[in-house]
Amino acid sequence: MATASARQGMPMPPAPNREDIGATWNYLQHGIDRIMVNLQDGMDLATYMGIYTAVHNFCTSQKAVGLGGPNMGSQAHRGGTDLPKVLDATSAKAFLFRVAHLLGEDLYKKLIEYLDNHMEGLCNKSIAHTDEALLAFYIKEWDRYTTAAKYIHHLFRYLNRHWVKREMDEGKKDTYDVYTLHLVRWRDKFFNVVVKKVMDAVLKLVEKQRNGETIEHNQIKQVVESFVSLGLDEHDASKSTLDTYRFHFEEPFVAATKEFYDAESKQFISENSVVEYMKKAETRLNEEEERVKMYLHNDITGPLRKACNEVLIANHKDVLRDEFQVLLNNNREDDMARMFNLLNRITDGLEPLRQKFEAHVRNAGLAAVTKVASDAEKLEPKVYVDALLEVHTQYQGLVKRAFHDEPEFTRSLDNACREFVNRNDICKAGSNKSPELLAKYTDVLLRKSGTGVEEAELDATLTQIMTVFKYIEDKDVFQKFYSRMLARRLVHSNSSSDDAETSMISKLKEACGFEYTNKLQRMFQDMQISKDLNNGYKEHTKGLSLDKPLDSSYSILGTSFWPLTPPNTQFNPPAEVQADLDRFGRYYKNKHDGRKLTWLWQLCKGEVRTGYCKSSKTPFTFQVSVYQMAILLMFNDKDVHSYEDILSNTGLNSETLDGALGILCKAKVVNLKPDGGKVGPNTTYHLNYDFKSKKIRVNLNIGTKTEQKQEEVETNKTIEEDRKLVLQSAIVRIMKARKKMKHSQLVSETITQIKSRFVPKVSDIKKCIEILLDKEYLERLEDDELGYLA
Incomplete structure (x- = not known):
């Protein structure tokens, strides 16, 4: 057989006898050589059609020289188109198909033999190449070979459509269409021989690039594409896989x-x-x-x-x-971000970092509180809350920028903040300190002239307040203190802005639900109702033709919604005040028959104008509590009163009277006799005609530290009592639904239901269970089980 290189310059031989496999293959081989070796020189249409026709004619011929055994060949040759008489029509058809079958197989085998010889030549040539030269050789030959394979595939289209298809339909595993056959022979006869050397060359090239050298990476890309193309499914030639490439x-x-x-x-x-x-x-x-x-x-x-x-x-x-x-x-944020991105790429790479981060933030928060907590009693709420917020803001920014707000890091931040907000040096004095101080800071923000901040800035600060609130475990404590302070702001018309108050309540409602803020919203409703009621009362008094009517206003506060208690002392209001009280009482009874009014004297206040001071041409206006008003009005009758006279006239107890008198004496509105004496029995009080003040309106209605301390004690006592009721209600609610329950399960379920308001102690839950057992809401059953009694 002549080699491909020896045939390159030979002219195309004449068309062969369609029945002669030898002549046909010589003719086809000459054309295939031109495609395989000199495709760049092109191929004229006549040559292309000649090859296509030769394949078609051979596959469709009914006679063949040298086809099969001597009997078949001679019989077919002698008989021409006449079949032996012993064959019927069906048998004749089968015989023709078998002949075509054998003819196609012979041509297919010749093509395999040709491709194998071609691969052998490529293997011999590849020996002379190494490294990048080998890659260049491989890529060049691959491009030439696959391009030629596409042309040859088209020239053998008839073989593909009939013989190859029939063989594949019959389940022949080693039969492929002509293009796929080219890839299979390349893979089996050439690729498997050179692949190790090719991959060594690829890896050397990649290593050069990794070491900073510039390479022709397109070579590697073409090698990769050839490996992918060779991924042929052995069970289904029409499909491709990545097995060879992988x-x-x-x-x-x-x-x-x-x-x-x-x-x-x-x-x-x-x-x-x-x-x-x-x-x-x-x-x-x-x-x-x-x-x-x-x-x-x-x-x-x-x-x-x-x-x-x-x-x-x-x-x-x-x-x-x-x-x-x-x-x-060292707050190396960029480097922490780099470490996060790296360790985030491996399984469980970040968990130890989260633990260290949580411990670090907790310690930072505790240190910040310790720094400002030299004296817990004198600690300003703003200073405390700002210290908490500063730590949170710092590390929240770190989580956002360096850790991309990763949920688990956010959880670590929350855990750390919850720890240092609820368990720090300030909270050692009382576990309720954080919510109490937060409520007090909120009160400072929402009071008139409390901070002087703009509305937008105020809302931003309230949002920060809610950030701390989120971490507070004893939310019921905040609710108690906040509601008391809100009550005072509303009663004294001391809120900086109704919008700000509403905004804060909305934030609390969003965080804790409707029940948490229900009473707060009802307090606002009461104030609006009171406003309408006062307008009606003023219209009513205009028709009474009073000589000197008081400019008074009244707030009607629902007992169930306002966290206020009756005064702890008797009190005799001044005659001028009592007269107006009686008129309003009759007016209100006509409007709402059956309701009882209880006066909260400790919350009442007013203004008293003075005309006695020698040092001022303009009368002073004293802003006073109703207790102070009663004391000062006594000096309209005479300039000196004994402690006992004041005590008898006002009806106040000594503790309340001492507080009211103490402020008047400190402001030098009245003077003590003897000088240097203390407020209390055996003391007389003189009106000070030499009173001086830079202000025309002088505020004397100032709460004492004793009163504030007492209010805190009362609030905390109320919290404890309310918690017992909440725990009992939760226990009854759970048992009513379950009917029977283990003691330990009941404790656990109670904690789950209550922890959104406060974290209950197990000992308190057990005490409440005992109380409910005594009250016969529950009963003991066998095996440490409790039952519900309807």
Whole structure:
């Protein structure tokens, strides 16, 4: 047989006898050589059609020279188109198909033989090439060969449509269409021989690039594409797989990558700091991602990333984690972000970081509180809340910027904040201190002239208040203090803004639900009802033609909604005040018959104008409590009163009277006799005609520290009593639904239901269970079980 190179310049032979396999193949081989070797010179249409026709004619001929055994060949030759008389029509048809079948098979085998010889020639040529030269040779031959295969596939279209299709339909595993046959022979006879050398050349080229050299990466891309094209499904030739690519390219590439980075990373981290190593690892990981985009197949992305993560990160994770605390202590945000991104690529890489972060934030919060908590009694609420917020804001920003708001880091931040908000040096004095101070700071913000902040700034500050509120465990404590302070602001018309008050209540409602703010909203409703009632009362008094009517207003507060208690002392209002009270009482009774009014004297206030001071031409206006008003009005009759006279006239108890007198004496509105004496029995009080003040309106209605302390004690006592009722209600509610329950399960379920309001103590729950047993709401059953009694 002549070689392809020897036939390149030979002219196309004449069309063969359609029945002669030898002549037909010689003719076809000449054309195939031109396509396989000199395709760049082109092929005229006549030659193309000649080859196509020769394939068609041979496959459709009914006679063949040298086809099968001597009997078949001679019989077919002698008989022409006449079949032996012993065959019927069906048998004749089968015989013709078998002949066509054998003719197609012979042509197919000739093509395989030709391709195998061609592959043998390529193997011999490849021996002379190594490294990049081998890659260039491989790529060049692959391009030439596959392009030729497409042309030959079209020329053998008839063979594909009939013989090949029939063979494949019959389940012949080693029969392929002509193009696929070219790929199979390339793979089996050439690729499997040179693939090791080709991959060695590829890996050397990649290593050069990793070491900073510039390479022709398009060569690798073409090699990868050829490996992918050779992925033929052995069970279904019409399908392709990535098995060849994965076995011959992906696996060795990933293995070489691991080996390269394993050695490099160990050396680099031993000679450089952890931060520098992280930068190096980050650069290498980005390079590999870019390498996939440039010339690798997307399928390698997962295995390559996994390999890089293992050798660059997982193998050094302990060293990285040990450095995290140093970065936290020095606030190295960029480096923490880098470490987060690296360790986030491996399984459970971040958990130790989260634990360290949580402990660090907790300690930072505790330290911030300790710094401002030198005297818990004198601690300003604003200073305390600002200290909490500063720590939260700092580390919330870190979570956002460095940790990308990762949910688990956010949870670690929340856990840490919850710890230092509820269990710090201030809370040691009383577990309710955080919610109490937060409520007091809110009161300062919402009171008139409390801060002088703009409305937008106020709303932002209230939002920050809610940030701390979110972490408070004893939300019922905040509710108690807040509601009492809100009540005072509303009663004394001392709110900076109704919109701000409403906004705060909306925030609380969103955080804790309708029930939490129900009473607060009803307090606002009562104030609006009171406003309408006062307007009606003023219209009513206009028709009475009074000589000197008081400019009074009244607030009607629903007992169930306002956290206020009756005064702890008797009181005789001044005659002028009592007269107006009686008129209003009659007016209100006509409007709402059957309702009882209880006067909350401790919340009443008023203004008294003076005309006795020698030092001021303009009369002073004293803003006073109703108790102070009663005392001052007594000096209209005479300038000196004994302690006993005042006590008798006002009806106040000594404790309340001492507080009211103490402020008047301190402001020098009245003077004590003897000088230097103390407020109390055996003392007389003189009106001070020499009273001086830079202000025309003088506020004397100032709460004493004793009163504030007493109010705190009363509030905390109320909280404890309310908690017992809440716990009992929860226990009854649970048992009513379950009927029977183990003691330990009941305790656990009660904690679950109550913890949104406060964290109950197990001992308190057990006490409440005992109370309910005594009251016969519950009964003891066998095996430590409790039952519900309807």
